[in-house]
Amino acid sequence: xxxxxxxxxxxxxxxxxxxxxxxxxxxxxxxxxxxxxxxxxxxxxxxxxxxxxxxxxxxxxxxxxxxxxxxxxxxxxxxxxxxxxxxxxxxxxxxxxxxxxxxxxxxxxxxxxxxxxxxxxxxxxxxxxxxxxxxxxxxxxxxxxxxxxxxxxxxxxxxxxxxxxxxxxxxxxxxxxxxxxxxxxxxxxxxxxxxxxxxxxxxxxxxxxxxxxxxxxx
Amino acid sequence: xxxxxxxxxxxxxxxxxxxxxxxxxxxxxxxxxxxxxxxxxxxxxxxxxxxxxxxxxxxxxxxxxxxxxxxxxxxxxxxxxxxxxxxxxxxxxxxxxxxxxxxxxxxxxxxxxxxxxxxxxxxxxxxxxxxxxxxxxxxxxxxxxxxxxxxxxxxxxxxxxxxxxxxxxxxxxxxxxxxxxxxxxxxxxxxxxxxxxxxxxxxxxxxxxxxxxxxxxxxxxxxxxxxxxxxxxxxxxxxxxxxxxxxxxxxxxxxxxxxxxxxxxxxxxxxxxxxxxxxxxxxxxxxxxxxxxxxxxxxxxxxxxxxxxxxxxxx
Numbered sequence: 001x002x003x004x005x006x007x008x009x010x011x012x013x014x015x016x017x018x019x020x021x022x023x024x025x026x027x028x029x030x031x032x033x034x035x036x037x038x039x040x041x042x043x044x045x046x047x048x049x050x051x052x053x054x055x056x057x058x059x060x061x062x063x064x065x066x067x068x069x070x071x072x073x074x075x076x077x078x079x080x081x082x083x084x085x086x087x088x089x090x091x092x093x094x095x096x097x098x099x100x101x102x103x104x105x106x107x108x109x110x111x112x113x114x115x116x117x118x119x120x121x122x123x124x125x126x127x128x129x130x131x132x133x134x135x136x137x138x139x140x141x142x143x144x145x146x147x148x149x150x151x152x153x154x155x156x157x158x159x160x161x162x163x164x165x166x167x168x169x170x171x172x173x174x175x176x177x178x179x180x181x182x183x184x185x186x187x188x189x190x191x192x193x194x195x196x197x198x199x200x201x202x203x204x205x206x207x208x209x210x211x212x213x214x215x216x217x218x
Numbered sequence: 219x220x221x222x223x224x225x226x227x228x229x230x231x232x233x234x235x236x237x238x239x240x241x242x243x244x245x246x247x248x249x250x251x252x253x254x255x256x257x258x259x260x261x262x263x264x265x266x267x268x269x270x271x272x273x274x275x276x277x278x279x280x281x282x283x284x285x286x287x288x289x290x291x292x293x294x295x296x297x298x299x300x301x302x303x304x305x306x307x308x309x310x311x312x313x314x315x316x317x318x319x320x321x322x323x324x325x326x327x328x329x330x331x332x333x334x335x336x337x338x339x340x341x342x343x344x345x346x347x348x349x350x351x352x353x354x355x356x357x358x359x360x361x362x363x364x365x366x367x368x369x370x371x372x373x374x375x376x377x378x379x380x381x382x383x384x385x386x387x388x389x390x391x392x393x394x395x396x397x398x399x400x401x402x403x404x405x406x407x408x409x410x411x412x413x414x415x416x417x418x419x420x421x422x423x424x425x426x427x428x429x430x431x432x433x434x435x436x437x438x439x440x441x442x443x444x445x446x447x448x449x450x451x452x453x454x455x456x457x458x459x460x461x462x463x464x465x466x467x468x469x470x471x472x473x474x475x476x477x478x479x480x481x482x483x484x485x486x487x488x489x490x491x492x493x494x495x496x497x498x499x500x501x502x503x504x505x506x507x508x509x510x511x512x513x514x515x516x517x518x519x520x521x522x523x524x525x526x527x528x529x530x531x532x533x
Contacts, residue, residue, distance in 0.1 A: 007392035011529035015392030018521065026514070099513040106520045113528050132528045 006054045007126055013047040014130035018109070021140045024160055025105055028092055030152070034080050037156055041071030048170050054126050057174045063166075063181045070185050071163055075192050079159075082196050085153065086203060093149040093210075103145050105140050106189050112136040123172070130171040137164035139159055151202055151209045155195045162188050224470055225308040229299035231479075232455065236447035237261030239490060241456075244418075246494035261447065265440050271345075273436025276337045286333035287434065287441040293326040294445040298452050300376070302459060304478035305467045306384075307377050315374040316364050320357065323408075326445065327353055332381050334430035338353035345429025348505070350416075352426065355512035357409050362519035366526055367460060380463045391530055396522030398461045404514035405453040410446075411493065413503040414511065451486075458485045 020040045027033040045068035052060030095102060112135035120128045141164050145157035162184075169176045176184070199209060206213040240263040248255025275283070300314045300322070331349055334342035368374045370391060371382035383394075407414040411429040418425075431442050459466060466482025467474040503511065 004386065005390070011525075012390050014529060015525050017396070018525065019396075022517070022521070060338045080390045094406050099510050102513065106517055106524070109521070109524050109528075113524065133525070195258075 038076035268440035393526035
C-alpha cells in the first residue's frame with residue numbers, strides 16, 4: 001500500500017479512539033459503559049498494531065497484544081464481576097447533564113488541537129496528526145472522572161485515561177520502552193484489584209458507592 | 219438545453235415515485251410485523267382520493283391556511299429539482315447550492331407551522347411549537363454535517379461535493395463517516411420517522427408532524443402528504459448521492475443515465491430496507507429525549523469537522 005493510504009488508516013483508527021471516548025462519556029447504563037470500555041481496549045490494541053505495521057516498530061506488536069489481553073478483556077471482566085457482585089446495573093449518575101458534558105467534550109477537542117499544533121510541526125512521525133486526538137482522549141477521560149458521582153464510573157474514567165495515555169505515547173513517540181509499558185500494565189492491573197477492594201469497603205461503610213459520602217467529616 | 223430537460227425529468231421522477239417509495243417502506247414494515255400491509259400503489263390511490271374530495275375548512279381559517287399547502291409543496295418540489303439524482307451536473311444544481319436546498323426545506327417547515335397555528339386549535343399549536351423546537355436543533359446539525367463535506371470539497375455546490383467523493387484514487391476520510399452518521403440521525407428526525415416521530419399514527423399525544431396537519435383535508439392534505447413523501451425520498455437521495463454517489467451519470471448519455479437510474483433505485487431500495495428494519499427494531503423515544511438525540515447528531519457533525527482539520531488537512 002502507498003504511504004499516504006497507510007497514514008489515512010492511522011487517521012481512521014485515531015478517529016475511532018475519539019468516537020469511543022465520546023461514547024464512554026455518553027453512556028447512561030453501567031453495563032453499556034463497561035462494554036464500551038472493553039471496546040476501547042480492543043480499538044487501542046488495533047491502533048497500536050496498525051502503527052507498528054505502518055512505522056515498522058515490531059515492539060509495538062507486543063504492547064498491542066498486552067493491551068488486547070489486559071485492557072480488552074481482563075480489566076473489563078474484573079469490573080464487570082464487581083458490578084455484578086455489588087448488584088449495581090442501574091444508571092450511571094452524572095453530576096452534569098450528558099448533553100452539556102458532550103459539548104464540553106467537543107470544546108476540549110478544539111482546545112487540544114490548538115495546544116498540540118506546535119508539537120505536530122516538530123514531529124516527523126507518521127502518527128503526528130493523531131497527537132491532538134490522543135491529547136483530547138486524555139482530557140475527555142479526565143472529564144469523565146470529574147463529572148461522575150459513583151466511585152466505579154470514576155475508576156472507569158481513570159482506566160480510560162490510562163488507555164488514552166498509552167495511545168498518546170504511541171502517537172507521539174511510537175510507544176514507551178517495552179519494559180515501562182509492561183510495568184505500567186501490571187500497575188494498572190493491581191490498581192484495578194485494589195479499587196475492587198475499595199468498592200466493597202466504601203459500600204460496607206456507607207451502603208452506597210456515591211463518593212459524596214466520603215466528604216462527610218463526622 | 220437538453221440538460222434542462224434532464225433536470226426536469228429528474229425532478230418529475232423524484233416527485234412521481236415518492237408515493238411509491240413511501241408505500242414500499244410501509245409494506246415492508248407490515249411484512250416484518252407479520253401483517254399483509256397495503257398494496258404498493260396505495261400511495262397513489264390515497265392521493266387521487268384526496269384530490270377528488272372537497273376540502274373542509276374551519277370557519278376562522280384565513281387565506282394563509284389555504285395558501286400554505288401550495289407553498290409547502292412548491293418549496294419541497296423545488297428542493298427536489300435542485301438535488302442531482304441521476305445526473306451530476308444539472309443547471310439548477312449549478313444555480314442553487316446546498317444551503318439553498320436546506321433553506322427551501324426550512325421554508326416549507328415554517329409554513330407548516332404557520333398554518334398549524336392559523337386555525338387556533340390546541341393540537342396545531344402544540345405540534346408547531348414542538349416542530350420549531352426540534353427545527354432549532356436539526357438545522358444546525360444538518361448544516362454542520364453538510365459543511366464537513368463542503369469543507370473537504372471546498373465548495374457548497376452539490377455537484378462539486380459529489381465530484382470530490384467520486385475522485386478515482388481511494389482516500390479514507392474519517393470526517394466523512396462522522397458527517398454521514400450525523401446526517402442519518404438528522405434525516406430520521408427531519409422526515410418524522412421512528413424513534414423521533416411515528417409516521418403511522420394520528421392518535422398519539424407525542425406526535426409532531428401529524429399534529430400540525432390535523433385540520434387539513436381534501437386536496438390540501440393531499441399536497442402536504444405528497445410533499446412529505448418527496449421529503450423522505452429527497453433526504454434518502456441526499457445521503458446516497460453525497461456519500462455513495464458511485465454509478466451516477468457524469469455526462470448526459472442515454473446509457474450512462476439508464477445505468478445511473480438503476481443504480482439509484484437499487485441503492486434506494488437497500489436504504490429503505492434498512493429503514494424498515496430499523497423502525498421495526500426501535501421503539502419511539504420519549505419526546506424529552508429528542509433534544510438529546512439531536513444534540514448527539516450535532517456533536518457528531520462537530521467531531522467530523524474537527525477530525526477533518528486535525529487529521530486530514532495536513533495529510
